[in-house]
Amino acid sequence: MANIISDETMEYVAILAKLELSEEERRQAKQDMEKMLDYIDQLNELDTSGVEPMSHVLPVQNVFREDVVTNGDERDKILKNAPEEKNGAFVVPKTVE
Amino acid sequence: MELLELSALELGRRIRAGEISAVEAVQASLSRIKEVEKDVHAYVTVDEEGALTRAREVQKQIADGTLNGPLAGVPAAVKDNICTAGLLTTCGSKILGNFVPAYSAQAVESLERAGVIVLGKTNMDEFAMGSTTETSAWGVTRNPHNLAHVPGGSSGGSCAAVAAKECFFALGSDTGGSIRQPSSFCGVTGLKPTYGTVSRYGLVAYGSSLDQIGPIAKNVGDCAAILEILAGRDEKDSTSVARADGRFTEALTDDVRGLRVGIPGDYLGEGLDGEVRAAVLKAADVLKEKGASVEEFDLSLTEYAIPAYYTIASAEASSNLSRFDGVKYGYRTKEFDGLHQMYKRSRSEGFGPEVKRRIMLGSFVLSSGYYDAYYLKALRTKALIRQAFDRAFEKYDVILGPVAPTTAPKLGESLSDPLKMYLGDIYTISANLAGIPGISVPCGTDSKGLPIGVQLLGDCFKEKNILRAAYSYERGRADTASDPAKKAVE
Numbered sequence: 001m002a003n004i005i006s007d008e009t010m011e012y013v014a015i016l017a018k019l020e021l022s023e024e025e026r027r028q029a030k031q032d033m034e035k036m037l038d039y040i041d042q043l044n045e046l047d048t049s050g051v052e053p054m055s056h057v058l059p060v061q062n063v064f065r066e067d068v069v070t071n072g073d074e075r076d077k078i079l080k081n082a083p084e085e086k087n088g089a090f091v092v093p094k095t096v097e
Numbered sequence: 098m099e100l101l102e103l104s105a106l107e108l109g110r111r112i113r114a115g116e117i118s119a120v121e122a123v124q125a126s127l128s129r130i131k132e133v134e135k136d137v138h139a140y141v142t143v144d145e146e147g148a149l150t151r152a153r154e155v156q157k158q159i160a161d162g163t164l165n166g167p168l169a170g171v172p173a174a175v176k177d178n179i180c181t182a183g184l185l186t187t188c189g190s191k192i193l194g195n196f197v198p199a200y201s202a203q204a205v206e207s208l209e210r211a212g213v214i215v216l217g218k219t220n221m222d223e224f225a226m227g228s229t230t231e232t233s234a235w236g237v238t239r240n241p242h243n244l245a246h247v248p249g250g251s252s253g254g255s256c257a258a259v260a261a262k263e264c265f266f267a268l269g270s271d272t273g274g275s276i277r278q279p280s281s282f283c284g285v286t287g288l289k290p291t292y293g294t295v296s297r298y299g300l301v302a303y304g305s306s307l308d309q310i311g312p313i314a315k316n317v318g319d320c321a322a323i324l325e326i327l328a329g330r331d332e333k334d335s336t337s338v339a340r341a342d343g344r345f346t347e348a349l350t351d352d353v354r355g356l357r358v359g360i361p362g363d364y365l366g367e368g369l370d371g372e373v374r375a376a377v378l379k380a381a382d383v384l385k386e387k388g389a390s391v392e393e394f395d396l397s398l399t400e401y402a403i404p405a406y407y408t409i410a411s412a413e414a415s416s417n418l419s420r421f422d423g424v425k426y427g428y429r430t431k432e433f434d435g436l437h438q439m440y441k442r443s444r445s446e447g448f449g450p451e452v453k454r455r456i457m458l459g460s461f462v463l464s465s466g467y468y469d470a471y472y473l474k475a476l477r478t479k480a481l482i483r484q485a486f487d488r489a490f491e492k493y494d495v496i497l498g499p500v501a502p503t504t505a506p507k508l509g510e511s512l513s514d515p516l517k518m519y520l521g522d523i524y525t526i527s528a529n530l531a532g533i534p535g536i537s538v539p540c541g542t543d544s545k546g547l548p549i550g551v552q553l554l555g556d557c558f559k560e561k562n563i564l565r566a567a568y569s570y571e572r573g574r575a576d577t578a579s580d581p582a583k584k585a586v587e
Contacts, residue, residue: 009461017415017460018422019453020441029457035516036458040404043474046481053476056306056336057483057532058293058557063335077199083429092424093436 003037005030100125101262105171105319108265112159112170119159119170119214122265123152126172126216130263138238139248139258141177142185143217148172155212167322169212174264176255177218178225179310180299181205184215188301189223189233189251192421192428192447202299203331204268204310211326216264219254223449224418225275225303227251228518229511232451237508242284242547246505249279255313256283266314266323270300272307273406274500274525277537280313281500281550284539286567287313288320291557292532293338295324296331302417304410307529317538317567321345324560340558348561353569354388356562359493361396364524370503373549376541377499380551383573384497384566394492398485401478402527403519407455408462408475409530414452415459421447454515479530486531490556495566497553499524500537504547524552534560538567540574 010030014021021029075088084091100108100117111117127145134140152172158164175181178188180198187193205215222232230238230253238253240246241261248257252269256279259267269276271289280287288311295310302308312323325346330339360381365374385391423429423443430442448456462471489496501521511518528535534557537550551570555563 013457013461013464016464017453017456018419018437018440018444019448019456020438020445021453025450025453029454032454032515033458033461036407037461037471039516040408040462040471040475043401043404043408043478046398046401046478048474048477048481051477051480053473054480054483055476057479057530058336058338060336065332071200074199078425081196081199081426083423083427090424093433093439095436 003034003041005034101129103265104315105265106167106322109168109171113165119152119156120149122170123148123172123214123216126264129261130216133241133261133263136239136244137241137257137261137263138236139219139254139261139263140174140217141187141189141220141235141254144184144215147184148214148216151214155214158212164212166211166326168326170214171265172214172216173208174216174219174255174258174267175205176252176267176269177221178270178301179205179268180301181215181218184218186218186301187235188225189221189235190448190452191234192444193426194234194428196426198299200299202310203296203333204327205299207326208268219252219258219267221254222251223452224301224414225251225270225272226414226451226455228274228278228521229506230254230279231508231512232449234449239508240283240505240547243505243545246507246547247282247511249282249501249505251275251279252287252313253279256280256285256287259283259285259313259315266312266319268310269313270308270310271529272304272410273529274522276311276313277525277535277550277552278501278522280537282505282548284548285313286316286320286536286538287311288324288536289528289534290324290328290560291534293336294340294534294560295327296329296334296337298331298333304413305417306413307410317536317564317571318346318349320536321349321564342558342561345560345564348564349568350565351569351572353384353566356384356389356495356566357493358384358389358391358495358497358566359394359489360391360497361399362393363396363399364498368502368520368523369499370543372543373499373501373503376549377497377551380540380570380574381497383570387569387573389566391497394489396485396489396496398482399523399527402482402530403523405475405478405482406522406526406530407458407519408471409479411455411459412463412472413459415456415463418452418456423447451515482527483531486527486533486556494559494562495553495555497551500550500552501525504543504545504549528554533557534563536563536567538570
C-alpha cells in the first residue's frame with residue numbers, strides 16, 4: 001500500500017521538526033518520506049502481538065547521585081560558543097510580550 | 098617511511114624502549130598528513146601545534162616513568178563528533194561549524210591519560226548520518242586505496258586516516274555500522290563494542306540507544322589494546338557498564354579450536370557481491386582449518402532490521418538534534434522575526450539534506466497518531482531481532498559474515514537514492530539493534546583492488562570471542578592472502 005502524506009501533515013511535521021522548508025525541499029521531503037514509509041510498512045508482515053517494545057537492550061535503571069557541583073566555572077569558555085552574548089548571558093529574541 | 102608502517106602497539110613499544118620519541122612519531126604523522134591530505138582529505142582539523150606540545154610533555158612523562166602504558170606517545174585521530182576540549186568539533190555540519198567544546202569526551206580523556214596524542218579531528222557524514230562521508234559540510238573524504246571511491250561512512254575520515262597512515266589509530270562511532278563499514282572499505286580493522294562498554298559522555302548524540310564509540314586500527318591487537326583503555330563505567334553516562342573482564346588483550350591467542358562459528362545463510366543471499374562472498378567464505382575456511390567448527394544457519398528477520406533501524410534512529414535523532422537551535426552554540430541565521438523563526442531558519446540553513454530528511458521522518462514516526470504504528474512497532478521488531486540473536490548465540494560463539502554487500506562505491510553514486518544507500522547497511526545494523534559487539538577485519542581485495550572486510554559478531558560482553566577469532570584469522574591470513582591494510586596510497 002502506497003503511503004500518501006497530505007500537505008497538512010507535512011506542514012505539521014515541519015512544525016514539530018522546527019524546520020522551514022522551501023517549496024522544492026518540501027516536495028522532495030514528502031516524496032522521500034512516502035517512499036521510506038512504504039518501505040517501513042514491511043514491518044507489518046511481522047506478528048508482534050504480545051511482544052514488549054524494547055527501548056534498551058540491556059537493563060537500565062535509574063541512577064541516583066548526590067546533587068553536588070563537580071565541574072568548575074567554565075562560563076567564559078561556554079559563552080565563547082554563543083552566537084550572541086551580553087554581560088555573561090546568552091542573547092535571544094524577545095520571547096514574551 | 099618505515100615508522101609509519103608500525104602498528105600502534107609496536108610504536109608504543111619502541112617509544113618505551115627509547116628507540117623513537119613521541120615527538121618524532123608526531124612529526125612523522127604530521128608530514129604524512131601534509132603529503133596526502135590534498136588527495137585523501139581525512140581530517141577536518143589538524144592540531145599541529147597542540148600535538149607537538151603534547152608530544153613533548155608525554156615524552157617527558159615517559160622518560161620519568163609517569164607514563165608507561167602500551168600506547169603512551171602514540172599519535173591518533175578522533176572522529177569529529179567526539180568532543181575535544183579547545184579543539185573544533187563540528188560533526189561534519191555547518192550548524193556546529195565554529196563549535197569549540199569546553200570539555201573532552203570521556204573516551205578522549207581516557208586516551209590522553211594513557212599518553213595517546215591527539216593529532217586532529219576526522220571527517221564524517223554530517224551528524225554520522227550517511228554511509229559514504231559525502232554528506233559532510235566540509236567536502237568528501239576519498240578512499241586511500243582508490244581516490245575515485247568513497248571511504249565509506251560515517252567514520253570515513255577516521256578509517257581513511259588509518260589506511261593512509263596519517264595516524265596510528267583513530268576513534269570512530271558506530272550507530273548502524275559507521276565503524277565497521279568504512280573499516281571494510283578502507284582495509285583497516287574496526288571494532289564496535291557492546292553497547293555500554295565505552296562511555297558516550299562527550300559523543301554528540303545521534304541515536305542514543307544505538308551509538309557506541311570504538312577503535313579503528315591497523316590490526317586486531319591494536320583494537321584490543323585501545324578498547325582496554327576506553328572501556329569502563331563512567332558516572333557521566335548512566336548506560337555505561339563496569340566490565341569485569343576488561344583485559345581484552347588476553348583474548349589475543351592464535352587458537353580457535355572448539356570455537357563455534359555460525360554463518361547466517363540470510364547474509365549470503367541476494368544482493369551480495371560475488372567477490373565479497375568468496376572472500377568472506379575463504380576467511381571462514383581459515384578458521385575452520387585452525388580447528389573452529391563452521392556451519393551455516395538461518396538467523397532470520399534480517400530484512401526487517403533496516404526498516405526498524407531507520408525508524409528508531411530517526412526518532413532518536415529528531416529528539417537529540419532538537420538542541421541545535423542557534424541559542425547557546427553553533428550557527429544562528431542572520432535575519433529572523435522572533436524566536437521561532439530564529440530556531441527554524443537556523444536549523445534549516447545549518448543542517449544538510451540527509452539530516453533534515455531523518456529529522457522529518459523521526460518527527461513523523463513520533464507524532465501522535467503514528468507513534469504506535471511506527472515507533473513502537475519498530476521497538477517490538479527490535480525485541481524480536483534481539484531474540485533471534487539470543488537463539489543464535491546459544492549455538493555459536495561467533496557469527497561470521499560480510500560487512501557490506503559490495504566494496505566501496507564510486508564517489509557521487511550513492512546519495513541520489515537514499516533508500517538504496519540504506520540497504521547497504523543490512524549486515525551491520527542488526528548488531529546495533531541487538532547491542533552486540535562486532536569487528537571488521539580485512540579479508541582480501543576485489544578485482545578492482547578495493548578492500549573487502551569480514552565481520553565477526555559476538556554476544557553482548559563477549560568481545561573476547563570475536564577478538565580471539567579475529568586475531569587467529571589475521572594470523573592465518575598473513576600466511577595465505579594479501580594484507581590490504583598495507584597497500585593504501587603512495
